[in-house]
Each structure stands twice: as C-alpha cells, then as structure tokens.
Amino acid sequence: MxxxxxxxxxxxxxxxxxxxxxxxxxxxxxxxxxxxxxxxxxxxxxxxxxxxxxxxxxxxxxxxxxxxxxxxxxxxxxxxxxxxxxxxxxxxxxxxxxxxxxxxxxxxxxxxxxxxxxxxxxxxxxxxxxxxxxxxxxxxxxxxxxxxxxxxxxxxxxxxxxxxxxxxxxxxxxxxxxxxxxxxxxxxxxxxxxxxxxxxxxxxxxxxxxxxxxxxxxxxxxxxxxxxxxxxxxxxxxxxxxxxxxxxxxxxxxxxxxxxxxxxxxxxxxxxxxxxxxxxxxxxxxxxxxxxxxxxxxxxxxxxxxxxxxxxxxSHGLNAPLNSETPLPDEAPRWLHPQLYPNPATNELILDVAYDIRWVGKTLSVFNANGQLVIQTTIKSKIQKIDIQKLRPGLYIISARKEDDSYIKQKFIKL
Ligand SMILES: [Zn+2]
CATH class of the missing domain: 3.40.390.10 (Collagenase (Catalytic Domain))
Known part of the structure; x- marks a missing residue:
C-alpha cells in the first residue's frame, strides 16, 4: 500500500x-x-x-x-x-x-x-x-x-x-x-x-x-x-x-x-x-x-x-424545513466607516465602530493640536464612550489602527 x-x-x-x-x-x-x-x-x-x-x-x-x-x-x-x-x-x-x-x-x-x-x-x-x-x-x-x-x-x-x-x-x-x-x-x-x-x-x-x-x-x-x-x-x-x-x-x-x-x-x-x-x-x-x-x-x-x-x-439539509421561523436577512450596517459624534462635544464623545467589530480591543489615542497624547484607552465595545470632560477646549485628533493597516483618524472640537 x-x-x-x-x-x-x-x-x-x-x-x-x-x-x-x-x-x-x-x-x-x-x-x-x-x-x-x-x-x-x-x-x-x-x-x-x-x-x-x-x-x-x-x-x-x-x-x-x-x-x-x-x-x-x-x-x-x-x-x-x-x-x-x-x-x-x-x-x-x-x-x-x-x-x-x-x-x-x-x-x-x-x-x-x-x-x-x-x-x-x-x-x-x-x-x-x-x-x-x-x-x-x-x-x-x-x-x-x-x-x-x-x-x-x-x-x-x-x-x-x-x-x-x-x-x-x-x-x-x-x-x-x-x-x-x-x-x-x-x-x-x-x-x-x-x-x-x-x-x-x-x-x-x-x-x-x-x-x-x-x-x-x-x-x-x-x-x-x-x-x-x-x-x-x-x-x-x-x-x-x-x-x-x-x-x-x-x-x-x-x-x-x-x-x-x-x-x-x-x-x-x-x-x-x-x-x-x-x-x-x-x-x-x-x-x-x-x-x-x-x-x-x-x-x-x-x-x-x-x-x-x-x-x-x-443531512437534513435537503429535507423539507420543520421550523416555519425564517431567519432574518443579514442587513448591511448603516455606516461603512467609523462614526464620531457629537462634534463639537462637551463631556462625552461616542465612537461607533459597529460596522467592523475587529476594532474592539484596539488602542485608541487622542492627541491635542500640538501632537501631544492626552488620552489613551482601549476600545471595549462597538459603541465606545470617550470621557473628554478634563480636556481643555480646542481641536483634538482621535486615532486608532488595526492589523490590516486600516486606521481611524478624525478631528473633533471640545467646547
Ligand atoms: Zn487544486
């Protein structure tokens, strides 16, 4: 053999x-x-x-x-x-x-x-x-x-x-x-x-x-x-x-x-x-x-x-279905990119990454207009809240990156 x-x-x-x-x-x-x-x-x-x-x-x-x-x-x-x-x-x-x-x-x-x-x-x-x-x-x-x-x-x-x-x-x-x-x-x-x-x-x-x-x-x-x-x-x-x-x-x-x-x-x-x-x-x-x-x-x-x-x-795959329940169709997400709101914001920002759950677990950074890091945290959910109460009023940039080299880079204004 x-x-x-x-x-x-x-x-x-x-x-x-x-x-x-x-x-x-x-x-x-x-x-x-x-x-x-x-x-x-x-x-x-x-x-x-x-x-x-x-x-x-x-x-x-x-x-x-x-x-x-x-x-x-x-x-x-x-x-x-x-x-x-x-x-x-x-x-x-x-x-x-x-x-x-x-x-x-x-x-x-x-x-x-x-x-x-x-x-x-x-x-x-x-x-x-x-x-x-x-x-x-x-x-x-x-x-x-x-x-x-x-x-x-x-x-x-x-x-x-x-x-x-x-x-x-x-x-x-x-x-x-x-x-x-x-x-x-x-x-x-x-x-x-x-x-x-x-x-x-x-x-x-x-x-x-x-x-x-x-x-x-x-x-x-x-x-x-x-x-x-x-x-x-x-x-x-x-x-x-x-x-x-x-x-x-x-x-x-x-x-x-x-x-x-x-x-x-x-x-x-x-x-x-x-x-x-x-x-x-x-x-x-x-x-x-x-x-x-x-x-x-x-x-x-x-x-x-x-x-x-x-x-x-x-397999039952070719037998008549026994369950009349129909699975919901997969819907494309409302957004195909990250959403950041409200902008301008006072106390709290929302980062919505529901379109791609692979963002969860990635590091999120916030930089001020001088390029200094002022907040660093981990994205813990698809709708991530970011506390910005302690930031001084001004322009900031939020940034994150994942393995496939896609990245988030968005400006926001703190009032
Ligand atoms: Zn072959």
Whole structure:
C-alpha cells in the first residue's frame, strides 16, 4: 500500500511551485495547515488508509449502498463592493455546472480524447442548495453578507464571523462554499480531516459560476475544488511525476495550462500521454471534461461507513424545513466607516465602530493640536464612550489602527 507519509514529503517539497494558471491554492494551504497543526498529518494519514481499505473492498456503488449521492450546499457570499455580491442566478449556474460535470452530462464531454473515453466516469454525485438550515428553518442555501474586509488571504479568516467572514454551517451535513475576493488565488479547498469549522471550499467571486472571466468561464474551478473536498489530489501528484493515488490517471510531469492538444508524453506515459483534460489539471475551463472511474471510486469511498463524508448522507439539509421561523436577512450596517459624534462635544464623545467589530480591543489615542497624547484607552465595545470632560477646549485628533493597516483618524472640537 502506498503510504501517505511519502506524499506529504513530496508535498512540502513542491510548495515552491506556485500555480501559474488556475492558481488553486490547495497544495500550499495543505502545507500550511500541516505545519501549523502536526496532529493533522495523523488524521490525513488515517483518512488515506481508510480510502485505501475501501478501494480494496468493492466497487464504489457497493461501498456506499446507494447509487447517487446528494450533497447539500450552502453558499456564503461575502461582499465588500457591490460587484462582489454575485446574484443568486450565478449560484444556480454554478450548481448546475457542478452537476453536469459530476454526472458527465455536460456537452463538452465529446472533447474527451478517445484514448481516455473508456475511463471517463459518471461520478453519481450531485450538489443541491440546502432548503433547511442547521436549525431546520427554511433557507435558499445562499447567504449574502456585507463585510468590511476588502479582500481576503487564503488563510480561512472568511470562514469565521468574528473575523468579519461567515461561520460554516455544520460541515458534517453541508458543503460550505465561501465566495469572496481572494484576489490572485482562484480557490482552495480545506484538507479532509481538518477541523469542522474550516471544512469547505473557497472560490474567488470573479470565477464562481459561468460566463465569468476569460479562460475560466465555465465554473470548472468549483468542480476542481469540490474534487479536492472529495479527497482528490492534483493529477500530477504535486510533484515531478508524482502520485495522485488514482490508478487510472497517468503519471505526468506537472500541471498543464492553456488548452493543450495531441499527445503530451511525460514520465513515460505514452502513447496516451498526460490527461490534461482532467478536471484536476490546470488546463482552461473549456479544455477540461472528465473525472475517471478511479477518481470516482476514491471520492465515493469517503461516504462509506466510518468515512469522513459519511455524515453527509444523513443531512437534513435537503429535507423539507420543520421550523416555519425564517431567519432574518443579514442587513448591511448603516455606516461603512467609523462614526464620531457629537462634534463639537462637551463631556462625552461616542465612537461607533459597529460596522467592523475587529476594532474592539484596539488602542485608541487622542492627541491635542500640538501632537501631544492626552488620552489613551482601549476600545471595549462597538459603541465606545470617550470621557473628554478634563480636556481643555480646542481641536483634538482621535486615532486608532488595526492589523490590516486600516486606521481611524478624525478631528473633533471640545467646547
Ligand atoms: Zn487544486
């Protein structure tokens, strides 16, 4: 049996290899998570051993006792600018594309090279927006939430409300997808086995859904990231002729970009060559069109009894809601910047930072017109009172700064 330990070594070795095209951040993210949390590698090993045991048992459909798996999905749309608040129609388009690719009903499957056609699989996995939330209330499965964060790093902060992101729904029962501005990164998936609060996939808003930016306009990034969420590796195994733990995908030297044609022979994989049309390569959206039977078996193995996705099969997310209470919609805050009032003031000033609770805990300074510090305190609440009774009449400046280099600098007059 292939051991996962070896692959982690190769993975760390390959971290310097930055994805140039699809810019999936899965491998780098996995390396970071493993170095931050040594116990995760044990869990990752356990999952790999579980998958390998399942693969020796039976065919994928027997493994899970059901033909088609339906995965309840919740999409968390985090927007700072209006463009980032993508429409529900965009989400429907993406879900549709996920289903087409995983059921192999998309029209461009005709482009699968003849040599690989017999290995191409209907994965018998489907995705559906949840209609019941974790409290069994009615839901569209789509959350639109304003955030004061203008862009995100691929470091999971978007998965936490106290970081101005949005908390995951119980990931034992839902696939969480966060759609937000992650700039140069197209997307990434959590590492199967990582903590539940981080479980899910993150996709940049520009390439979520179809008809997006050129080259990645067919929603295949979400197909690729869902593949990682379902235990798939990059087809080149994240190493020079690496192993993706799937028997019917050829070894290949590295990732492919653009839209290759003909046979590209690497790692003695002739005559068929690289499977650059596989969703787990980096080729353009219009040029990827298959998962293999081996990849399907690997994905479905996760749903076997005792597997990391087994609990999805008992989700209530697609059952009729039992609770008629409707959650209140998330409202954008009244202010999108700090408010300081009254101004001028006599005894007390109010600093309203409700739009971004990350200000709570930060140091607040008040300077006089000569630049001398006259008050220093900690912001203790979203609506912070500042006692200015002892200040002499005149002009003052209030100032604070937080880690992302955003700052407050406002003048006020003490009467
Ligand atoms: Zn990837």
């Amino acid at each position: 292939r051991t996962y330990f070896l692959s982690i070594g190769l993975l760390i070795f390959s971290l310097g290899q930055v994805a140039a095209q699809r810019s999936c951040y899965y491998t780098e993210h996995m390396g970071q998570q493993l170095s931050n949390n040594p116990s995760l590698s044990v869990e990752v090993d356990n999952i790999e051993n579980f998958i390998q045991r399942q693969l020796t048992l039976a065919t994928s459909s027997r493994l899970v006792g059901t033909t088609t798996i339906k995965i309840p999905v919740v999409v968390h749309i985090l927007y700072h600018l209006p463009d980032e608040n993508i429409s529900d129609e965009k989400v429907y388009g993406q879900i549709d594309m996920l289903n087409k690719c995983y059921r192999r009903t998309n029209a461009d499957t005709v482009n699968t090279p003849a040599v690989f056609k017999s290995r191409a699989a209907d994965c018998e996995i489907e995705f559906e927006l949840a209609i019941s939330d974790p409290l069994k209330r009615s839901t569209t499965g789509i959350i639109h939430k304003y955030t004061p964060v203008s862009y995100w790093q691929a470091n999971d902060q978007m998965k936490f409300s106290d970081q101005m992101g949005d908390d995951a729904w119980d990931s034992r029962f839902y696939l969480n997808i966060w759609v937000c501005n992650i700039r140069k990164v197209a997307g990434y998936s959590s590492v199967p086995g990582d903590v539940a609060a981080k479980d899910g996939i993150v996709i940049d808003y520009t390439i979520f859904g179809t008809n997006s930016s050129s080259g990645y306009e067919l929603g295949r990034t979400a197909v690729h990231e869902a593949g990682h969420w379902l235990g798939l590796r990059h087809i080149w195994g994240d190493a020079d002729c690496g192993d993706d733990f799937v028997d019917d995908t050829p070894k290949q030297r590295s990732y492919n970009i653009g839209c290759p044609t003909g046979s590209r022979i690497t790692c003695n994989n002739g005559p068929a060559g690289d499977m650059y049309t596989n969703y787990m390569d980096y080729s353009n959206d219009a040029c990827v069109n298959l998962f293999t039977e081996g990849q399907k078996t690997r994905m479905k193995a996760l749903f076997a009894l005792g597997g990391p996705r087994y609990s999805i099969l008992s």
